[in-house]
Amino acid sequence: MSRPCPCTSKLTFDKCCEPFLMGKGIPESAEKLMRSRFTAYALNRVDYLVDTTASEKRGELDVEDLSRYCRAVTCISLKILSRQAGGPQDDAGVVIFHASLQINGKRMLHRERSTFRREDGRWFYVDGETN
């Protein structure tokens, strides 16, 4: 028995993002990493968000700020709109998604084009453009 995964994949948590958050597996695609990061936001796993950010970008993260954001946000659903590369044979990938969020009681739709890079077999989040 396991609850639905917070990334709204319709899979159960233990068959989706949980192994990644527990350090028992690594996402094989940029999309799976993206999903697991959405779940990390949902579950306030700032450590996972930091660990899956590209090394050169990690210094720009404000962990306090990220932690405040995670506590304030309710992650309602995630919709992947499109993806480019980002598979097990690729070294880079792009995922475009809509995240339905609620912050301080207000619903909002976050649209982002995220860029990912694979290094030593692991996917990392590089950056994102929002609009």
Ligand SMILES: [Zn+2]
């Ligand atoms: Zn998931």
